[in-house]
Amino acid sequence: MSSNVKSPAPSQDLSGVVDVEQAEAALVEHYPRLVRLAYLILPPSLGRNRRVLTAHALTQRALPRSRRPGDAEGIPVQRSGDGRNGDPGYAYVRQRVVGTALDAGLPLKRKAWPKRSQLPPLLPQVWGLRLFPRSGGADELALDQRLSVLSGPARAAYVLRGLERLPDSDVRKVLAAAGVDEPGDALAEAEDVDASAYDLLRSPEFDPCSLQARPTDLMRRRQHMKAAGVALAAALVCGALLGLPGDGWGPDGAAAPAYAQNPAGQAALDPGQLTKVAAGAWKRSARADFSVWPARGALTDDDALLRRALAVWARPGESVQVSATTGTAAGAPPGPAQLLFAGEVDAARVVLLYDGLRIVRYAEPKEGTGGAALDFARVDGATSTEAGAVVVNRVDGNVRYLTAPWVGGVGVRDLLKPDNGPDALKRDGDGVTEPFASPAQAQTCTSWNALQLRDDTGVNRLSTDLGELVPAHLTAGRPQAPREASAADWSSTACSLTAARSNGVRSVNSWQYARQALPEANGSAAWLCTRADTWRGDGGRALAQFQTAGAAAVAAKAEDSAACGARKPSVLAGVRWKSRGGNWYLLGGGSRDIVSVRAAGGSPTPGNTLAAPLERGARAGLTGRLADGSKVSTLR
Numbered sequence: 001m002s003s004n005v006k007s008p009a010p011s012q013d014l015s016g017v018v019d020v021e022q023a024e025a026a027l028v029e030h031y032p033r034l035v036r037l038a039y040l041i042l043p044p045s046l047g048r049n050r051r052v053l054t055a056h057a058l059t060q061r062a063l064p065r066s067r068r069p070g071d072a073e074g075i076p077v078q079r080s081g082d083g084r085n086g087d088p089g090y091a092y093v094r095q096r097v098v099g100t101a102l103d104a105g106l107p108l109k110r111k112a113w114p115k116r117s118q119l120p121p122l123l124p125q126v127w128g129l130r131l132f133p134r135s136g137g138a139d140e141l142a143l144d145q146r147l148s149v150l151s152g153p154a155r156a157a158y159v160l161r162g163l164e165r166l167p168d169s170d171v172r173k174v175l176a177a178a179g180v181d182e183p184g185d186a187l188a189e190a191e192d193v194d195a196s197a198y199d200l201l202r203s204p205e206f207d208p209c210s211l212q213a214r215p216t217d218l219m220r221r222r223q224h225m226k227a228a229g230v231a232l233a234a235a236l237v238c239g240a241l242l243g244l245p246g247d248g249w250g251p252d253g254a255a256a257p258a259y260a261q262n263p264a265g266q267a268a269l270d271p272g273q274l275t276k277v278a279a280g281a282w283k284r285s286a287r288a289d290f291s292v293w294p295a296r297g298a299l300t301d302d303d304a305l306l307r308r309a310l311a312v313w314a315r316p317g318e319s320v321q322v323s324a325t326t327g328t329a330a331g332a333p334p335g336p337a338q339l340l341f342a343g344e345v346d347a348a349r350v351v352l353l354y355d356g357l358r359i360v361r362y363a364e365p366k367e368g369t370g371g372a373a374l375d376f377a378r379v380d381g382a383t384s385t386e387a388g389a390v391v392v393n394r395v396d397g398n399v400r401y402l403t404a405p406w407v408g409g410v411g412v413r414d415l416l417k418p419d420n421g422p423d424a425l426k427r428d429g430d431g432v433t434e435p436f437a438s439p440a441q442a443q444t445c446t447s448w449n450a451l452q453l454r455d456d457t458g459v460n461r462l463s464t465d466l467g468e469l470v471p472a473h474l475t476a477g478r479p480q481a482p483r484e485a486s487a488a489d490w491s492s493t494a495c496s497l498t499a500a501r502s503n504g505v506r507s508v509n510s511w512q513y514a515r516q517a518l519p520e521a522n523g524s525a526a527w528l529c530t531r532a533d534t535w536r537g538d539g540g541r542a543l544a545q546f547q548t549a550g551a552a553a554v555a556a557k558a559e560d561s562a563a564c565g566a567r568k569p570s571v572l573a574g575v576r577w578k579s580r581g582g583n584w585y586l587l588g589g590g591s592r593d594i595v596s597v598r599a600a601g602g603s604p605t606p607g608n609t610l611a612a613p614l615e616r617g618a619r620a621g622l623t624g625r626l627a628d629g630s631k632v633s634t635l636r
Contacts, residue, residue: 020063022087022088022089023062023063023089023092023093024063024089025089026087026089026090026092026093027059027062027063027093029090030090030093031059031209032207033163034059034062034093034094034097035055035056035059035208036055036163036202036206036207036208036209037094037097037098037159037163037164038054038055038058038059038097038100038101038208039051039052039055039133039206039208040147040155040159040163040201041098041101041102041105041152041155041156042054042055042101042104042105043104043105043148043152043155044144044147044148046104047318048130048133049130051208052131052133052208052211053124053125053126053131054104055101056124056208058097058100058104059093059097060124061096061100062093062096062097062100063093063096094164094174095174095177098156098160098174098175098178099177099178099179101152101156102152102153102156102178102179102180103179105152106152128215129213129214129215130213130214130215131211131213133204133205133206133207133208133210133211133212134204134205134207134210134211134212134324135212135322135323135324135330136200136203136204136205136206136323136502137205137323137467137501137502137503138441138467138502139197139200139441139467139501139502140200140203140205140502141205141323142441143193143197143200143201144205144206146192146193146194146197147193150189150190150193151186151189153175153180153182153183153185153186153189154185154187154189154192155190156175156178156180156186157183157187157189157190158190158193159201160174160175161190161195161198162195162197162198162199162201163198163202168187171183171187172187194443196443212330214315215315264334265314265332265335267335267336268310268314268332268333268334268335268336268337269310269311269314270310270336271303271306271307271310272303273336274295274306274336274337274338274339274353275336275337275338275339276294276295276300276339277291277292277294277295277338278294279294280294281294282294282404282406288383288384288387288404288406289382289383289384289386289387290338290340290354290359290382290387291338291356292405293338293387293404293405294405295338295339295340295341295342296341296402296430296431297341297342297343297350297430298342298343298344299342299344299349299351300341300342300343302342305342305349305351305364306339306342306351308362308364309342309351309353309362310333310337312362312372312374313333313353313360313362313374314332314333315332319370319371319372320372320373321372321373321374322373322374323373323374323375323376324375324376324377325376325377325378325468325502325503325504325535326502326503326504326534326536326539327378327504327534327535327536327538327539328358328376328377328378328504328535328536329357329358329376329378330374330376333353333355333360334355335355337353337355337360338353338354338355338356339351339352339353340352340353340359340390340402341432343432344366345392345393345400345432346395346400346435347365347366347367347395348363348364348365348366348393349363349364349365349366350362350363350392351363352390352392354379356380357378357379357380358376358377358378358379358380359377359379359390359469359470360375360376361373361374361375361377361390361392362374363375375469376469377468377469377504377535378504378536379470379535380535382470384455385455385461385463385473386470386473386506386507387404388403388404388407388453388455388461388463388471389401389402389404389407389451389453389470389471390402390469390470391465391468391469391471392432393435394438394440395435397437397438397441397442398435398436398437398438399435399436399438399440400433400434400435401432401433401451401471402430402431402432402433403427403431403432403433404431404453405431406455407431407453407456408455408456408458409424409454410424410425410433410451410452410453411423411425411451411452411454412425412436412451412452413449413450413452413462413487414447414448414449414487415449415450415464415490415494416445416446416447416448416494416495417447417487418486418488418490422452423436425451436449437449438465439464439497440465440466440501441467445494445495445498448464448490448494448495448497449464449465450463450464450474450487450490450494451463451464451465451471459484460484461473461484462474462484462486462487462490464497464508466497466500466501466502466505467501467502468502468505472500472508472532473506473507473508474489474490474507474508474509474510475507475508475509476489476490476509476510476511477509477511478511478569479509479511479531479564479565479566479569480566480569482509482511485510489510490510492526492528492552493510493528493530493545496545496554497530499541499543500532500541503532503534503539503541504534504535504536504539505532505533505534505535506533506534506535507532507533508530508531508532508533509530509531509533510528510529510530511528511529511530511531511564512526512527512528513527513528513529513564513571513589513590513591513592514526514527514589514590514591514592514608514609515527516587516589516609516611518548518579518587518611519579519583519611520579520580520581520583522548522579523548523549524548525546525547525587525589526546526547526548527544527545527546527547527555527573527589527590527609528547529544529545529571529635530542530543530545531543531564531565533565538560539559539560540560540561540565541557541558541559541560542557542558542561542563542564542565542635543556543557544556544557544564544573544635546573546577546587546589553575555574555575555589555635556573556634557635557636558635558636561635563635564635569591569593570590570591570593570594570624570626570632571590571591571632571635572588572589572590572591572594572597572622572632572633572634572635573589573590574586574587574588574589574610574622574634575587576614583613584613584615585611585612585613585614586610586611586613586614586620587609587610588622588624589608589609589610590608590609590624590632591608592608593608593626593627594608594624594625594626594632595607595608595625595626595627596624596625597609597610597622597623597625598610598622598623598624598625599612599620599621599622600620600621601620602620604625608624610622621634622634
């Protein structure tokens with residue numbers, strides 16, 4: 001399969017002109033999208049920092065060099081595959097971005113003069129910092145890995161299909177104009193990556209305009225510039241002191257000099273300062289959360305391992321794979337942390353730490369020095385239920401947990417088979433479970449495993465792996481007073497949990513808020529609402545489902561909404577439904593506090609459900625009313 005890229009001929013499939021001002025307007029309007037396009041096409045081997053800077057540089061250089069009217073009447077533009085709403089200016093700029101991004105991925109040759117896009121960008125430049133997009137979840141990481149093994153043209157074909165939504169005919173023309181020898185081969189190679197992952201191309205993992213910053217190698221910089229830095233700092237301090245009035249403040253007030261080392265920051269790097277809770281402390285404590293977990297594992301006294309974990313936490317290197325749940329800071333520890341676990345699990349040495357706000361997992365291979373990982377998860381305000389388990393390792397789609405000291409029994413249940421009892425899960429002496437299949441990265445939903453923990457009071461509590469360090473607690477019932485869920489509560493809605501993956505989810509509640517008899521004696525239907533709340537507070541997701549004896553459908557969903565939650569329990573959703581007799585109806589279901597439901601253009605129907613005849617293809621809105629007269633709109 002050929003993946004060679006050549007410079008496009010100026011006349012290849014070009015049949016029009018676009019003026020410079022039009023191209024510039026398109027670039028300014030769609031700049032974030034064009035930078036994302038360049039970032040996704042660039043080879044991941046460049047590293048995330050250089051990919052970000054190169055993507056911005058290529059996009060900013062997409063306009064022609066000259067703006068003088070006398071140089072040309074316009075810019076040639078490929079007519080097929082025009083971009084945003086057929087804008088030829090956008091199509092021209094996109095073509096330039098695709099072509100230069102493909103050129104940037106070509107290997108340098110000794111006898112050939114390098115193209116400008118193959119060299120590190122002159123602008124923009126950032127000194128002393130590494131910039132990279134926000135870390136995504138397991139799905140985004142898997143997609144990035146699959147894209148990395150594609151050739152440049154195949155990667156461009158996949159991105160043009162998924163991000164730009166271009167048909168294959170237009171993708172062929174864009175690739176041909178970018179200099180790809182065999183666009184058909186590139187499209188065929190792109191088929192190796194699942195098209196169901198197209199929506200992930202719009203995730204923050206691949207957004208080079210929303211960035212995180214980390215320092216470069218501070219130790220090496222300090223070694224190179226130590227003498228000059230000390231001399232300069234001393235001169236600045238002396239100058240500041242000489243320039244101060246007798247009793248005045250400096251610009252930084254009573255702060256120490258900028259080169260002074262913070263005692264708390266230094267203590268945070270010392271393994272001897274780690275807090276190690278005694279084994280029975282949780283029994284005497286008024287609290288039941290991560291702060292009373294004892295230090296467990298065979299390597300809790302391995303100072304060399306703990307020192308490496310703390311150093312990587314404070315300043316992760318380029319080779320460290322860092323991930324953080326949404327809304328979780330990935331910065332250095334504010335002071336000495338608490339050690340939860342240090343030991344060997346499968347083929348890795350794992351350290352779990354807690355700083356009062358976050359759980360931090362450090363893992364390194366038992367053999368070799370590459371492949372270290374650092375994961376962050378926010379857990380502030382965790383209850384005894386939410387502090388029941390932490391992921392200690394994942395291998396080949398399986399997961400192991402470290403359980404809380406108050407957990408008396410552990411099992412795993414398939415939520416899709418509620419009649420089956422839990423399978424007992426063995427634990428070692430430190431509380432680490434044996435591995436079991438996790439649903440976090442499953443591509444299909446033929447089963448959904450949940451972790452069942454029995455606490456010291458004998459209550460069984462369910463939680464499930466959504467791709468993060470702490471499993472999400474599963475509950476059921478009215479949002480104002482949810483109860484512990486059973487497998488039966490989730491048997492019909494477990495597959496909807498895929499929508500809550502990798503979002504920093506704290507708990508998920510399933511609530512059957514209404515039932516209604518179907519028209520024409522077609523049986524009955526249930527209305528359910530599934531709500532996922534996050535550790536950070538915002539970003540909650542609600543999903544309304546309509547279920548009959550033989551089918552289920554998502555009726556509505558809302559992002560970052562309080563609907564169907566404790567603060568705003570009212571919920572209303574509707575669907576178009578076809579009876580067995582071939583007649584169409586508008587069905588609506590609302591929570592019990594809704595006293596009437598009205599279809600657009602119709603009269604209010606008393607109660608919290610509605611079944612109104614509907615012409616085929618027609619659409620109608622729904623509104624509800626509470627007892628106090630206030631309006632309730634459908635979930636959106």
